Amino acid sequence: MLELYSLIILMILGSLVAIHTKYLLSAVISLTLVGLILCVTFLYLQAPDTAITQTIVEVIALVILIRAVPIEKDTMGRKGAKETFSAVVTTIFLVLFAFFAYRALLDLPQFGFPLMRVSEGYIREGLVKTGSANIVTAVLLDFRAYDTLGEATVLFTAILGAIIVLRKAGRK
Amino acid sequence: MKDNKGMTLIVKTVIKFLAPIVILFGVYIILHGHLTPGGGFPGGVVVASAFILLTLAYGTEVAEKKMKRSLAALLESTGALFFLILAVLGIFLGGWFFSNFLPKGEPLKLLSAGFIPLANIAIGLKVGGGIFAVFLALVIFRVAGEGGEEQK
Amino acid sequence: MIFFLSFILFLIGLYCVLIKKNLLKIVMGIVIMEYSVSLFLILLGYKKGGFPPIVTPGVEGTNFVDPLPQALVITAIVISIASLALIISLCMRIYQKYKTFDITKIRKLKG
Numbered sequence: 001m002l003e004l005y006s007l008i009i010l011m012i013l014g015s016l017v018a019i020h021t022k023y024l025l026s027a028v029i030s031l032t033l034v035g036l037i038l039c040v041t042f043l044y045l046q047a048p049d050t051a052i053t054q055t056i057v058e059v060i061a062l063v064i065l066i067r068a069v070p071i072e073k074d075t076m077g078r079k080g081a082k083e084t085f086s087a088v089v090t091t092i093f094l095v096l097f098a099f100f101a102y103r104a105l106l107d108l109p110q111f112g113f114p115l116m117r118v119s120e121g122y123i124r125e126g127l128v129k130t131g132s133a134n135i136v137t138a139v140l141l142d143f144r145a146y147d148t149l150g151e152a153t154v155l156f157t158a159i160l161g162a163i164i165v166l167r168k169a170g171r172k
Numbered sequence: 173m174k175d176n177k178g179m180t181l182i183v184k185t186v187i188k189f190l191a192p193i194v195i196l197f198g199v200y201i202i203l204h205g206h207l208t209p210g211g212g213f214p215g216g217v218v219v220a221s222a223f224i225l226l227t228l229a230y231g232t233e234v235a236e237k238k239m240k241r242s243l244a245a246l247l248e249s250t251g252a253l254f255f256l257i258l259a260v261l262g263i264f265l266g267g268w269f270f271s272n273f274l275p276k277g278e279p280l281k282l283l284s285a286g287f288i289p290l291a292n293i294a295i296g297l298k299v300g301g302g303i304f305a306v307f308l309a310l311v312i313f314r315v316a317g318e319g320g321e322e323q324k
Numbered sequence: 325m326i327f328f329l330s331f332i333l334f335l336i337g338l339y340c341v342l343i344k345k346n347l348l349k350i351v352m353g354i355v356i357m358e359y360s361v362s363l364f365l366i367l368l369g370y371k372k373g374g375f376p377p378i379v380t381p382g383v384e385g386t387n388f389v390d391p392l393p394q395a396l397v398i399t400a401i402v403i404s405i406a407s408l409a410l411i412i413s414l415c416m417r418i419y420q421k422y423k424t425f426d427i428t429k430i431r432k433l434k435g
Contacts, residue, residue, distance in 0.1 A: 008329045008363070015333060015356045019340040024348055031352050038359050045366050046376045046389045048209035050397050052201070054362075056217045057405045060303065061355070063224060064405075067310055068412045068419075069348060090342045094335050105327045112372035119369075119390045126391075127379050131276035131285040132206040135377035135388065139395040140211065141291045145270040148291075149259065151399040152252055152298060158406035159248065159302040162413045166313045209378065213402045280381050299402060306409045313416060 007041045024069045032062045049136045179229050187229040194222035202296040206285040212295025219296065220303040232311055241312075244305040251298030258287055258294065330367060333360035347415050347425040354411070358404045362397045369393035 011034050018030040035058035042051040109115050116123075122139055132138040140148055202215030227235035259270045266273035277284035337360060340353030369390030377391040415425070422430050 012333055015336050045370045047366050047394045048376050050394050053214040053398050053401050057401050061408055064409055064412055101331055111326050114369055114371055114390050116390050119392045123386050123388050127279055131279050132288050133280050133379040134206050135391040136394050137206050137211045139391050141288050154403050155406045158410045159306045162306045162410045163309045165413045166309045213398050
């Protein structure tokens with residue numbers, strides 16, 4: 001339990017550094033640090049499939065983000081009455097949001113004792129019905145293959161959009 | 173040196189030995205997706221990351237020779253079509269959309285689990301091709317005033 | 325209250341999106357929010373003393389953690405990398421047109 005708390009607090013500190021530092025490159029690197037701590041947390045929570053995916057996607061996200069970042073300071077944090085006002089309003093909104101979310105999160109099942117009404121069936125019958133030893137793959141590609149089909153559609157659309165936005169014909 | 177594009181000689185030599193191993197690891201993850209942690213999504217990204225390594229070390233031209241952007245986009249579309257064809261075949265052979273129509277085989281062996289390995293291969297092709305295509309598009313794109321192209 | 329800690333991570337990302345004026349910082353806020361959501365889902369499926377949901381030969385028993393959130397989070401992570409590439413390509417187009425990442429200046433140039 002203590003390891004889990006310390007990992008998540010480390011993630012919170014890393015994201016604070018990422019949003020407050022002036023240099024964009026170090027912000028990207030601390031963001032990647034947060035992602036890598038996230039995959040250690042996944043391993044601690046017994047989710048190896050997710051941890052593998054998160055690790056590799058994290059590295060590629062680092063490459064993509066560094067491609068976009070110019071090597072210069074982020075000089076957009078000007079101080080003024082307007083900025084202070086907006087910061088105060090945002091903080092009040094976030095505190096209210098956190099308060100109501102805390103009340104809502106109290107209704108969740110206790111940590112470590114999940115409600116597994118659907119998943120119990122998957123675990124019991126997964127190996128027999130699909131023949132796949134990895135229950136996550138069985139859920140992904142057999143029990144809930146519609147989700148995967150929708151995911152493939154979203155992925156296709158996003159990649160199509162990125163290639164069309166970056167095409168050469170529109171470079172005038 | 174004939175080609176002084178890309179990174180230094182050390183990086184190039186290491187990548188030359190490393191890239192096939194990374195591709196092999198990705199193929200392993202895809203094919204064993206129903207037995208060990210992994211599957212089509214991480215495996216496809218691993219294969220794409222091997223080509224991304226080549227692109228970073230050798231420059232865009234060499235990587236384009238190995239795997240063209242049109243080829244990567246074609247692989248992505250092939251994967252998506254393959255996945256859909258598997259799903260539609262389920263209607264005719266199994267009775268409903270996405271029914272597992274192939275024989276299950278013996279559990280915990282490589283050739284088991286019906287059409288799940290085939291679907292893993294389809295997903296791996298799709299994810300790997302898509303991510304490499306979008307990475308190449310991002311690398312080739314040049315903002316004016318950056319790199320070789322001067323701002324007018 | 326470990327769920328609330330992951331919610332704090334979400335709030336940090338939301339603060340970054342609302343306050344910052346740099347486009348890339350806004351993108352980073354979105355990425356932090358994605359992390360927190362996937363962390364929350366995996367935390368929700370954790371079972372005390374559970375094993376990874378993979379049947380191993382020679383090991384009996386089905387004391388597994390919840391496999392359903394893990395499957396959903398895998399798809400969410402892969403979608404997040406594709407949408408990140410889309411967002412970054414839009415940002416680079418904006419930089420090419422306006423030569424800046426400052427959203428207030430971009431709004432002024434719109435005319």
